[in-house]
Amino acid sequence: MTTSHTFRAMLEPGGPSFMPTQIVVVPPLVVDALGGKTVKRVIGTLNNYPVRLGLLPLPGSGRYLMINKDVCRAAGIQLGQHVSVSLAPDPNPDAVDLPEELAEALAAWPEAETRFNECSASHRRAMAQHVGSAKQAETRARRAVELAERLATGRHPFRKL
Secondary structure (H helix, E strand, C coil): CCCCEEEEEECEEECCCCCCEEEEEECHHHHHHHCHHHCCEEEEEECCEEEEEEEEECCCCCEEEEECHHHHHHHCCCCCCEEEEEEEECCCCCCCCCCHHHHHHHHHCHHHHHHHHHCCHHHHHHHHHHHHCCCCHHHHHHHHHHHHHHHHCCCCCCCCC
16 A cells, blocks of 8 residues: 655646646655656545646646646635645556546447557546536537547547548
């Protein structure tokens, strides 16, 4: 079992300039305790809300967690608030949590599932996020079927051509 490392930090604005979002800067001592620069993904909690996130590099040095609006809402946190964070290295960093609709579409279309599994973990996460971020079940199902069809026919999952 991996040891969790707990700290308090402020939820602050940040992230890549093309995608302003909320971040939590991870203290250098915690980064070192997690395994330093070799650790790319972590599991843990934000105010006791379970998360699985990438440990991203800050310009210059340091690492941070990018926190999207849905996680902020679920964890009950807002910009400027302090948050209790507990982190451990992700024991299975390439695992992707699939929305039910995408899992069903891939199971129904073996060619799509094969192509999906051949993609990088980050690409699989992007596809899962694309399907899972839809608010309505019909939209999630439509996105899942479209992705599966594109994958099964050898096309790029996000390009319509």
